[in-house]
Amino acid sequence: MSPAPERIRTDLQGKVPVASETILNQALVASRLLAKCRLAMKVLNLLDLEQVAKEKLPQMAYDYFASGAWDEVTLRENRAAFERLKVFYRVLVDVSRRDLSTTILGRKISLPILFAPTAFHKLAHPDGELATVRAAGKAGTIMVLSSLSTTSVEAVMRAATAPVWFQLYINKDRKFTRDLVARVEAAGCAALMVTVDTPEWGRRERDVRNQFHLPPGLAAVNLLPSNARGKIISQSGAGMGQAFSWMLDASVTWKDLDWLRSLTKLPVIVKGICRADDADRSVEHGASGIVVSNHGARQMDTAPATLDVLPRCADAVAGRVPVLLDGGVRRGLDVLKALALGATAVQIGRPVLWGLATDGQSGVETAINLLREEFDLALALAGCANLSSITRDLVGG
Numbered sequence: 001m002s003p004a005p006e007r008i009r010t011d012l013q014g015k016v017p018v019a020s021e022t023i024l025n026q027a028l029v030a031s032r033l034l035a036k037c038r039l040a041m042k043v044l045n046l047l048d049l050e051q052v053a054k055e056k057l058p059q060m061a062y063d064y065f066a067s068g069a070w071d072e073v074t075l076r077e078n079r080a081a082f083e084r085l086k087v088f089y090r091v092l093v094d095v096s097r098r099d100l101s102t103t104i105l106g107r108k109i110s111l112p113i114l115f116a117p118t119a120f121h122k123l124a125h126p127d128g129e130l131a132t133v134r135a136a137g138k139a140g141t142i143m144v145l146s147s148l149s150t151t152s153v154e155a156v157m158r159a160a161t162a163p164v165w166f167q168l169y170i171n172k173d174r175k176f177t178r179d180l181v182a183r184v185e186a187a188g189c190a191a192l193m194v195t196v197d198t199p200e201w202g203r204r205e206r207d208v209r210n211q212f213h214l215p216p217g218l219a220a221v222n223l224l225p226s227n228a229r230g231k232i233i234s235q236s237g238a239g240m241g242q243a244f245s246w247m248l249d250a251s252v253t254w255k256d257l258d259w260l261r262s263l264t265k266l267p268v269i270v271k272g273i274c275r276a277d278d279a280d281r282s283v284e285h286g287a288s289g290i291v292v293s294n295h296g297a298r299q300m301d302t303a304p305a306t307l308d309v310l311p312r313c314a315d316a317v318a319g320r321v322p323v324l325l326d327g328g329v330r331r332g333l334d335v336l337k338a339l340a341l342g343a344t345a346v347q348i349g350r351p352v353l354w355g356l357a358t359d360g361q362s363g364v365e366t367a368i369n370l371l372r373e374e375f376d377l378a379l380a381l382a383g384c385a386n387l388s389s390i391t392r393d394l395v396g397g
């Protein structure tokens with residue numbers, strides 16, 4: 001049992017008044033360390049981390065982060081596909097020195113795992129996106145900032161020590177979209193990731209049941225009109241559908257992708273691909289990368305697992321641009337499997353939120369470090385000393 005800080009203060013105030021502040025601080029540091037050790041013993045993997053986060057979060061926030069659309073078939077499938085795939089490991093390979101690093105859009109990252117764009121980080125922890133971007137920097141990887149962030153893009157960029165990409169939706173109001181792109185470019189983001197699987201919000205019934213809303217004081221600050229920026233408003237409604245429908249446009253087509261590209265010098269990556277023809281078309285329309293993604297199973301339910309469609313999408317792209325994958329990556333071994341099937345790198349969505357909810361920046365660092373260690377071990381066990389030796393023949397049914 002760690003001593004309760006209040007109790008220490010009372011005892012110290014009574015007995016050693018001069019040294020009390022120092023002792024109190026040391027006791028607090030010790031109790032925090034103890035809490036971290038307990039957490040480390042409890043959290044062996046990302047599935048454990050989710051359990052700890054679940055205990056800490058209010059039900060409405062946990063459900064918002066965890067839920068998928070309709071019957072959540074795709075949510076389960078994203079995981080099941082990773083579990084189905086078998087590894088045909090190589091033996092008698094020198095794997096005593098392993099290199100996990102890779103290069104994406106000309107930037108070296110320490111491991112092939114990016115932070116996927118996810119909304120409302122302050123719903124998980126008061127430090128919100130600042131904690132996340134600091135953890136990404138420390139891990140030497142890229143954070144993709146959601147346009148639904150609860151911290152402004154400028155503040156995030158000030159805290160960034162590694163490249164940050166910005167995710168956006170093409171808004172009904174094209175002038176708004178154009179202004180946002182200019183703002184993001186001026187703030188120093190290195191790429192745009194346009195999400196294309198959202199003509200409408202998918203229906204997440206847990207949110208509807210909970211009447212999901214942002215608590216007072218939180219807002220999607222990048223989307224406020226410039227004269228309201230900095231002010232804090234509450235955006236609420238029964239689920240995402242009502243609260244944020246104004247920021248989507250069900251009429252968006254490939255022409256709008258061309259238009260978006262014409263606005264900016266930044267590379268544009270297309271997120272939300274599930275078919276080979278759309279993968280090919282994205283590249284034909286000048287995409288600098290694609291993300292094989294079903295939005296973490298939050299949009300079209302019964303869409304196939306991303307891992308299952310990855311090989312055909314990667315084949316269609318044929319090495320012209322990087323191919324990312326997200327959805328259900330929870331083990332370092334999953335990263336190996338995705339790379340074997342043609343991904344350049346993967347993204348993680350919910351695990352970052354679980355880390356954030358558990359312990360802010362330090363919790364996010366725990367999440368990425370757990371994955372790094374697992375991926376490193378998976379490489380060794382598969383007989384791969386670096387990413388270029390991860391080939392398709394390593395995996396199968």
Ligand code: FNR
Pocket residue numbers: 064065066078116117118119146147148167195271293294295296297298326327328329347348349350351
């Ligand atoms: C998301 N995702 C998402 N995608 C996007 O393009 N813009 C966004 O604002 C969000 N917001 C968001 C919130 C929450 C709570 C979740 C869980 C997901 C989808 C995200 O980028 C990614 O595709 C998935 O999260 C990947 O799946 P896993 O790793 O969460 O299983």
